[in-house]
Amino acid sequence: MEVSNKYITIKTHIEGAPKETDFELKTAAITLSVEPGSNDVIVKSLYVSIDPYQLNRMKSYSSSHKATVAAAPITPAEAIDAFGVAKVVVSGNPEFQKDELVVGSISWGEYKLVKGGDRLRKLDPMGFPLSYHAGILGFSGLTAYAGFFEICKPKKGEKVFVSAASGSVGNLVGQYAKLFGCYVVGSAGSKEKIALLKEKLGFDDAFNYKEETDLKATLKRYFPEGIDIYFDNVGAEMQEAAVANMNIFGRVAVCGIISEYTNSGRRAAPEMLDIVYKRIRIQGFLSVDHFDVYGDFISTTCDHLRAGKIHPLEDISSGVESIPSAFIGLFQGHNVGKKMVQIAEE
Incomplete structure (x- = not known):
């Protein structure tokens, strides 16, 4: 046939x-x-x-x-x-x-x-x-789960910044972080997305990056005591600004660099002295490297879904x-x- x-x-x-x-x-x-x-x-x-x-x-x-x-x-x-x-x-x-x-x-x-x-x-x-x-139960969810828990290794009460926070991975990272007991701020590209992050997903705060002219100053405003974890979905200037505002022993999980996918000439680099003296760890990762936590990811995420604690x-x-x-x-x-x-x- x-x-x-x-x-x-x-x-x-x-x-x-x-x-x-x-x-x-x-x-x-x-x-x-x-x-x-x-x-x-x-x-x-x-x-x-x-x-x-x-x-x-x-x-x-x-x-x-x-x-x-x-x-x-x-x-x-x-x-x-x-x-x-x-x-x-x-x-x-x-x-x-x-x-x-x-x-x-x-x-x-x-x-x-x-x-x-x-x-x-x-x-x-x-x-x-x-x-x-x-x-949420596929690679997007596993990426968020493994990136946050395995790469960032959070501690309760830490301050977390998520870029592209209304995207397929970022929104889940923010929700996992809140359920774990962290303070979470996200960035997105419209007032509707900002409202969604704060009102539906429970982010502590969020801002529209398109309305900001100085990202370093913006992050200083939202994180006056510094950032412990940055979950990076965009790269470029946002990563540079986040590192400038990170605390000692801060962690950056580099999940994606979408700002550079369509513009190969767009580059920004974090201050290397910050990385050295603050002992910041920046690590790229792929979800396929973390199938060892797949069982935990599915079990935890399904429990949250059934309890209505996480919103797809x-x-x-x-x-x-x-x-x-x-x-x-x-x-x-x-x-x-x-x-x-x-x-x-x-």
């Missing part, structure tokens, strides 16, 4: 900010069968995660290419793999049965043939919406056709919380 498979590709490598003309919607027939004796699996996409790091994969060169399989270069005109939730349509793999739900590496498309069933695992929804497993923020578009605009919107501040696209009905 053949079906039509719609999917998104890039036309050429993307060096600056992404735009609609960089992408193409393609349609190709896919046969819903696998080779006899193979372990291959064909899945139908339900929810696909939309993540800023994908832009680095679309460039002609990025150091991220060497960091992990998940950051391998994207070849123009070929289907783009991405994290998401799917349903098994056909399986030659005894580990996966038809109609089972899976989570893992699927694609920016309707169907995908997964060789050997690699990078897929069975999904138990645990009573939660499937969308949660592409966001989801921003969901519909249909393969909406993927390019959803992705582009990440770099224009359009999303609130976890951006994903629903490809098909559950």
Whole structure:
């Protein structure tokens, strides 16, 4: 049996900010069968995660290419793999049965043939919406959890600053930090996002970075006694300002540098004397390095969700056709919380 498979590709490598003309919607027939004796699996996409790091994969060169399989270069005109939730349509793999739900590496498309069933695992929804497993219970959640608890190693009462705090990772970091007993301030790019952070998510305070002309002075105002932990999602001037306001033995978890993804010339560096004399630790990390805490992450986060102590923020578009605009919107501040696209009905 053949079906039509719609999917998104890039036309050429993307060096600056992404735009609609960089992408193409393609349609190709896919046969819903696998080779006899193979372990291959064909899945139908339900929810696909939309993540800023994908832009680095679309460039002609990025150091991220060497960091992990998940950051391998994207070849123009070929289907783009991405994290998401799917349903098994056909399986030659005894580990996966038809109609089972899976989570893992699927694609920016309707169907995908997964060789050997690699990078897929069975999904138990645990009573939660499937969308949660592409966001708060997926890599965004693990990134926030591992970055905060494993990299930042917080102590109760410490003062925490989170940039891009209304984004898919930042909003969760702030909520984990508050539940742990820290003082938390976030930055975001609109008054609506600031209100959301303070009124719904429980941040102690928040500010609109677009309204500030001196970030060092701004952070001094919000942290008169200094910052102990900075969870960095943006890099550049914000990181420089945060380090200038950090306390002795401060920790910086570098999760992303979205301000530099679309502008390779935009650079700012923290004062090295601050790093030396304050003994500040700055560490980049990837969630894939922290699967050893996956069990704790799922258990803790599910408990918080069931108790209503943590609030998932989801921003969901519909249909393969909406993927390019959803992705582009990440770099224009359009999303609130976890951006994903629903490809098909559950």
